[in-house]
Amino acid sequence: MSCLKIDNLHVDVEGKQILKGLTLEINEGETHALMGPNGNGKSTLLAAIMGNPKYHISEGSITLDGKDVLAMEVDERSKAGLFLGMQYPSEISGVTNSDFLRAAINARRERPIPLFSFIKEMEKTIKEMEMKEDLAHRFLNEGFSGGEKKRNEIVQMKMLKPSIAMLDEIDSGLDVDALKIVANAILKMQEEKPMGLVVVSHYARFMQLLKPTHAHVLVDGRIVVSGGSELVDKIDAQGYDWIEKEYQVHV
Ligand code: ADP
Ligand code: MG
Ligand code: MG
Numbered sequence: 001m002s003c004l005k006i007d008n009l010h011v012d013v014e015g016k017q018i019l020k021g022l023t024l025e026i027n028e029g030e031t032h033a034l035m036g037p038n039g040n041g042k043s044t045l046l047a048a049i050m051g052n053p054k055y056h057i058s059e060g061s062i063t064l065d066g067k068d069v070l071a072m073e074v075d076e077r078s079k080a081g082l083f084l085g086m087q088y089p090s091e092i093s094g095v096t097n098s099d100f101l102r103a104a105i106n107a108r109r110e111r112p113i114p115l116f117s118f119i120k121e122m123e124k125t126i127k128e129m130e131m132k133e134d135l136a137h138r139f140l141n142e143g144f145s146g147g148e149k150k151r152n153e154i155v156q157m158k159m160l161k162p163s164i165a166m167l168d169e170i171d172s173g174l175d176v177d178a179l180k181i182v183a184n185a186i187l188k189m190q191e192e193k194p195m196g197l198v199v200v201s202h203y204a205r206f207m208q209l210l211k212p213t214h215a216h217v218l219v220d221g222r223i224v225v226s227g228g229s230e231l232v233d234k235i236d237a238q239g240y241d242w243i244e245k246e247y248q249v250h251v
């Protein structure tokens with residue numbers, strides 16, 4: 001049973017304090033909807049968990065199955081089972097999608113994956129995500145549309161099979177059809193090999209497709225309200241103003 005524990009996390013970026021004591025626990029099989037107004041630290045939290053060096057942790061802890069995540073390098077975090085589908089995936093010229101994925105998969109194994117198995121799995125995944133066949137041979141995200149980049153993050157997630165996956169606004173830039181493809185792929189993964197899943201999205205409709213077991217609102221660097229999927233509907237209907245009044249935080 002994978003368990004990611006974030007306790008009293010304080011993070012600053014370029015000298016500015018963004019997270020101010022954030023506590024959150026994510027277990028295998030759970031889907032957490034992470035909401036909150038823009039600029040309150042959702043992406044900062046995910047970047048800090050993944051080990052982006054821009055994000056400085058001044059206090060608190062992050063553990064994965066009791067192991068100190070903060071002591072790990074980025075690649076070690078990835079090998080330990082953490083995955084981040086980024087809000088703005090970067091383009092890497094000169095590295096093909098298949099080279100990138102094969103290296104990442106092999107880094108997680110004792111022996112390299114047989115080339116034939118890898119190709120078959122990659123082809124299957126590309127098909128499931130309804131992407132163009134040449135995807136494997138294209139440079140990582142180079143010249144991809146916004147929607148293609150987001151779908152490619154899901155291709156990576158499906159191939160890497162993380163134990164804890166975090167998806168940052170994975171639905172932005174997707175049209176209605178792509179949205180369904182992405183949501184169904186995530187749901188299917190949760191059924192077949194349950195992960196601890198954290199989803200950031202501004203769209204209640206997308207969140208609800210993923211059947212969240214937990215929902216949280218992050219305001220001013222802390223989680224101020226937690227609940228179940230009914231919280232997603234409440235935010236959708238009423239926005240964040242009520243939180244400001246009820247919890248005396250500045251939204
Ligand atoms: P959210 O994802 O909730 O919209 P972010 O975590 O992206 O919020 O941003 C929280 C705050 O941290 C914002 O004020 C943002 O400008 C600042 N911030 C985040 N990342 C960086 C960065 N790499 N450099 C400078 N400021 C940043
Ligand atoms: Mg934002
Ligand atoms: Mg963000």
